[in-house]
Amino acid sequence: MKSKRVRAALTALVIAGSGVLVTGTAEAATTLQELVPQPVQIQARPDITFTLTAAAKIQLGPDTARKPAELLAGILRPSTGFALPIADGVTGEGIVLLNGADPKTGPEGYQLDVTPKQVVIRANTAAGHFNGVSTLRQLLPAKIEAKTKQAGPWTVPGASILDHPRYQHRGAMLDVSRHFFTPDQVKRYIDQIAAFKINYFHLHLSDDQGWRLEIKSWPELTKIGGSTEVGGRKGQLFYTQDQYKDLVAYAANRGITVIPEFDMPGHTNAAQASYAELNCDGKKRPLYTGTDVGFSSLCISKEITYKFIEDVVREVSAITPGPYFHIGGDEALSTPDADYVKFMNRVLPIVKKYGKTTTGWHEFIKTTKDTALVPQFWGTTRSEPNVAAAAQRGNKILMSPANRIYLDMKYNKNTKLGLDWAGLVEVKDAYSWNPGAYLSGVTETSIRGVEAPLWTETIRTSADIEYMAFPRLPVAAELGWSTAATHNWDRFAPRLGAQGPRWKIQGINFYASTQVPWKK
Ligand code: TNX
Numbered sequence: 032m033k034s035k036r037v038r039a040a041l042t043a044l045v046i047a048g049s050g051v052l053v054t055g056t057a058e059a060a061t062t063l064q065e066l067v068p069q070p071v072q073i074q075a076r077p078d079i080t081f082t083l084t085a086a087a088k089i090q091l092g093p094d095t096a097r098k099p100a101e102l103l104a105g106i107l108r109p110s111t112g113f114a115l116p117i118a119d120g121v122t123g124e125g126i127v128l129l130n131g132a133d134p135k136t137g138p139e140g141y142q143l144d145v146t147p148k149q150v151v152i153r154a155n156t157a158a159g160h161f162n163g164v165s166t167l168r169q170l171l172p173a174k175i176e177a178k179t180k181q182a183g184p185w186t187v188p189g190a191s192i193l194d195h196p197r198y199q200h201r202g203a204m205l206d207v208s209r210h211f212f213t214p215d216q217v218k219r220y221i222d223q224i225a226a227f228k229i230n231y232f233h234l235h236l237s238d239d240q241g242w243r244l245e246i247k248s249w250p251e252l253t254k255i256g257g258s259t260e261v262g263g264r265k266g267q268l269f270y271t272q273d274q275y276k277d278l279v280a281y282a283a284n285r286g287i288t289v290i291p292e293f294d295m296p297g298h299t300n301a302a303q304a305s306y307a308e309l310n311c312d313g314k315k316r317p318l319y320t321g322t323d324v325g326f327s328s329l330c331i332s333k334e335i336t337y338k339f340i341e342d343v344v345r346e347v348s349a350i351t352p353g354p355y356f357h358i359g360g361d362e363a364l365s366t367p368d369a370d371y372v373k374f375m376n377r378v379l380p381i382v383k384k385y386g387k388t389t390t391g392w393h394e395f396i397k398t399t400k401d402t403a404l405v406p407q408f409w410g411t412t413r414s415e416p417n418v419a420a421a422a423q424r425g426n427k428i429l430m431s432p433a434n435r436i437y438l439d440m441k442y443n444k445n446t447k448l449g450l451d452w453a454g455l456v457e458v459k460d461a462y463s464w465n466p467g468a469y470l471s472g473v474t475e476t477s478i479r480g481v482e483a484p485l486w487t488e489t490i491r492t493s494a495d496i497e498y499m500a501f502p503r504l505p506v507a508a509e510l511g512w513s514t515a516a517t518h519n520w521d522r523f524a525p526r527l528g529a530q531g532p533r534w535k536i537q538g539i540n541f542y543a544s545t546q547v548p549w550k551k
Pocket residue numbers: 324361362392409437439450486487488
């Protein structure tokens with residue numbers, strides 16, 4: 032009879048690069064087969080199990096970032112009931128975060144090694160540790176997600192994982208303009224996206240229906256422009272700068288960079304309702320609570336327009352540590368083409384002046400040859416010449432094709448929430464495309480990443496957000512993180528389905544698509 036160790040060596044197979052775990056024997060299924068997104072390389076060690084106990088500490092190696100350890104402790108303490116102190120130095124049993132990972136892991140990857148007494152997560156950056164923490168969370172039993180104390184055991188299957196993302200940008204967007212969401216509702220969504228290694232959170236902070244961030248030099252923007260939303264609810268429907276800073280910090284503590292968007296030169300009715308001087312005719316517009324798009328435009332010929340934009344960019348940049356400022360630029364249907372170009376030629380240098388890099392909906396990229404700027408493709412076609420030309424010049428493209436990854440599209444014709452202008456997007460539709468080979472003339476090396484936007488014309492509550500985002504947001508996370516070689520619906524669907532029990536415990540109101548084999 033073979034020793035346990037020899038049998039383990041025989042059964043622990045790695046398929047490097049493909050990210051596919053093969054056990055080859057009748058080993059019991061473990062959480063190793065349930066990870067979303069799929070890691071690059073998993074080596075199962077069926078002879079080993081780690082069990083988290085009350086004696087465990089979360090241990091930090093020299094100069095290792097503390098925030099990922101704090102995030103991990105915040106996840107593990109409520110459900111285990113363990114103290115799980117964070118300790119400097121490697122002191123024994125528990126979870127160990129160390130610097131100095133294999134260079135293959137890059138700036139965001141990690142190695143995770145399960146031994147009988149420790150789970151060791153190595154990374155070269157805090158981002159890598161955040162990502163390793165997300166993996167460890169999914170390796171623990173689903174009840175780890177509970178907010179109240181549960182019975183153990185808290186086992187982690189033996190494994191060595193080496194992982195890093197396909198793309199540097201995995202994003203989620205929330206439109207807080209069409210309907211406003213409180214800071215607590217936004218934090219709830221940030222928590223949910225962080226669990227899937229999303230590293231950018233794009234906040235759509237202004238639109239026709241609402242201006243949602245306090246601008247101290249233009250106070251009427253929120254006083255008037257932030258007083259209502261789609262459907263006509265009234266209130267103080269905006270964030271103070273302090274609340275915004277708190278959201279930015281909350282995201283950063285989960286490894287997420289906030290990208291603020293102020294949409295212009297269209298989608299600006301809320302600003303035009305707040306200040307008469309932003310209109311060419313000098314007259315304030317009425318507040319708008321409908322859902323049409325394309326009727327508004329800032330006044331391109333007035334100098335005050337650029338003073339206004341500079342004030343907004345200056346104030347927002349000062350409280351936004353991330354490098355990107357999103358200028359919108361979409362659907363400027365009431366701005367003549369020549370004016371649109373004139374406008375962008377004024378605005379892009381303003382963003383640069385305040386130390387930020389412009390990102391925007393892909394329309395804006397036709398106005399500039401600056402290859403550092405980031406166009407976000409949101410079309411429904413497989414060809415977009417201006418985006419392809421930018422890619423050929425060297426721009427990196429963020430992919431959000433509306434008929435694939437717009438989280439506000441209905442799943443099917445019976446879906447009560449959402450829109451259908453880009454089509455119906457079932458879970459398999461959201462998965463079945465390759466960001467690196469989707470747009471003609473835009474190949475793998477020109478892709479910056481994938482963002483899943485959630486527009487909120489029909490979305491009012493956290494339950495609504497969750498219904499549209501789950502499970503499609505994790506689908507977007509998988510497309511943005513996992514190597515192209517792992518792309519396979521039949522293998523992905525069960526991994527996605529394995530998240531169901533975790534989401535139930537977290538109270539996430541997900542759409543239980545019949546396309547997915549949900550784990551009971
Ligand atoms: C298009 S996509 C828009 C938004 C709408 C969305 C609804 C884009 C850049 N603009 O203004 O909210 O469709 O799906």
